[in-house]
Amino acid sequence: MGERVEIFEVGPRDGLQNEAREIPAAEKIALVDCLSRAGLRRIECASFVSPKWVPQMASSGEVLAGITRADGVSYAALTPNMKGFEAAMAAGADEVAIFGSASEGFSRANINASIQESLARFAPVAEAANARGVPVRGYVSCVVECPYDGAVAPEAVARVVAALRDMGCYEVSLGDTIGRGTPEAVDAMLAAVLSEMPAARLAGHFHDTSGQALDNIEVALGRGLRVFDAAVGGLGGCPYAPGAAGNVATEAVAARLSALGYEHGLDMGVLEEAAGMARAMRG
């Protein structure tokens, strides 16, 4: 048996948040249920952000209420502030995520705060989650390049990772938000980040704008990372990251992991069914 690598499914959140068509909650619920059947163990399916900023995620509470919860699956939600955290708890999210940026330009465009201000907003969220025993995941966006500021220094990424670690994040996901990272740049970024957090607590989050996401995953595997975010059907794009294409497709990551001799534990037939649903949901 090969070594285990986990795919963290972000399709119902990162994948759908940017779709122009208002997707009915029932369609999202059916997709999440199919992903649960495919064997995914963590599925991000909600985002308690301002509905004025991201209208597509306004149905997050309805989605969490409507899914069929599979044993052992964690249904995750983004929570940028205490208002989002309280809403996520009321809706029954199993874990929450705070999401920062390594670049000032994206931080301002995405959450209307400087990096420092955003960390100050996240601190009470992490504290409240830790006090309630709710796992908190951290995201760092723009780990190699920012659509507003250009190239991002590896040390800037490492600083935000350290701050999220100190708040008690059990894992930090490193986002190549606009999918422009080359394997060389990703490797240099990881070298800096690994001085702050061990590979076992890091995840790779690659968008596939330049068709290099799978190569970047291989680089990260070489650095010891064993968790990768992906979106079924290659859904996605961030509303505040112009030019960003979809997340790397879950089924493509699973196929590459198998080819490399890793175990992912997913049912490829059911995953293909979910990918078909995801493609049909696209505008």
Ligand SMILES: CC(C)(COP(=O)([O-])OP(=O)([O-])OC[C@H]1O[C@@H](n2cnc3c(N)ncnc32)[C@H](O)[C@@H]1OP(=O)([O-])[O-])[C@@H](O)C(=O)NCCC(=O)NCCSC(=O)C[C@@](C)(O)CC(=O)[O-]
């Ligand atoms: C963070 C804020 C809220 C700050 O937005 P703000 O305007 O600075 O905040 P505010 O506190 O002044 O509130 C403004 C309004 O939003 C409301 N509000 C405030 N908070 C909430 C909340 N939690 N839920 C619902 N409503 C909320 C609040 O009540 C108020 O309503 P009004 O009085 O105008 O009617 C805003 O900028 C926002 O919602 N941004 C959305 C960011 C987002 O969702 N981006 C996409 C996800 S991140 C991503 O995709 C990247 C990632 C994670 O995948 C990794 C990668 O690929 O890099």
